[in-house]
Amino acid sequence: MSHFNPLTRLRAKIYYWRGNMHRHWGNLNGDVREYQSAVDNFGRALNLHPAYAAACFNRGVLYWRELQNYYRAVKDLTRVIDLAPHWPDAWYNRAMAHQLRNEWPEAIADYEHYLTLPGPLKYDTSAQLQMEWVKLLAAKKAARLDPP
Numbered sequence: 001m002s003h004f005n006p007l008t009r010l011r012a013k014i015y016y017w018r019g020n021m022h023r024h025w026g027n028l029n030g031d032v033r034e035y036q037s038a039v040d041n042f043g044r045a046l047n048l049h050p051a052y053a054a055a056c057f058n059r060g061v062l063y064w065r066e067l068q069n070y071y072r073a074v075k076d077l078t079r080v081i082d083l084a085p086h087w088p089d090a091w092y093n094r095a096m097a098h099q100l101r102n103e104w105p106e107a108i109a110d111y112e113h114y115l116t117l118p119g120p121l122k123y124d125t126s127a128q129l130q131m132e133w134v135k136l137l138a139a140k141k142a143a144r145l146d147p148p
Contacts, residue, residue, distance in 0.1 A: 019039070053084045068100075070098075074097045074098060080094075081094065095108075095114060098110060104134050108131055108138070115127055
C-alpha cells in the first residue's frame with residue numbers, strides 16, 4: 001500500500017480528522033477513552049501515510065499530556081523532528097516529555113534548540129522557565145550524588 005496513492009492519502013486524512021474529533025471530545029469531557037480513540041485514529045493515519053508529521057505530532061502530544069505515556073511521546077516527537085526539523089512545537093513538546101521522564105540533559109538540549117529556532121515561538125517564555133527549572137533539578141541531583 002503506497003502512501004503516494006491519492007486515495008490512500010485521503011484515507012489517512014480521514015483518520016487524522018477522526019483523531020482530531022476524538023481528541024476534541026476528550027478535551028470536552030476529560031474522557032480517556034476518547035483520547036485513546038484519537039491515538040488509534042492517528043495511528044491508522046500513520047499506517048497509511050508514515051510521513052504524516054501532523055498525525056505523529058498530535059499522537060505524541062496526546063501520549064505525554066493526556067495519557068502520561070512519556071516513552072511513546074518521545075518516540076513520536078522524535079519522528080516528527082526527523083520529518084520536520086524546523087517545527088518548533090515538536091522540539092518543545094519533546095522537551096516536556098523528556099522532562100517528565102527525568103531525562104534532564106535531553107530536555108535541556110531540546111529547550112535550548114527550541115529557543116534558537118527562527119520566527120515567533122509560542123512557548124519561548126515557558127521554555128526558558130522550564131529549562132532553568134530542569135537545570136536546577138539536575139544540579140540538585142548532582143549535589144546529592146557528589147557530596148563535598
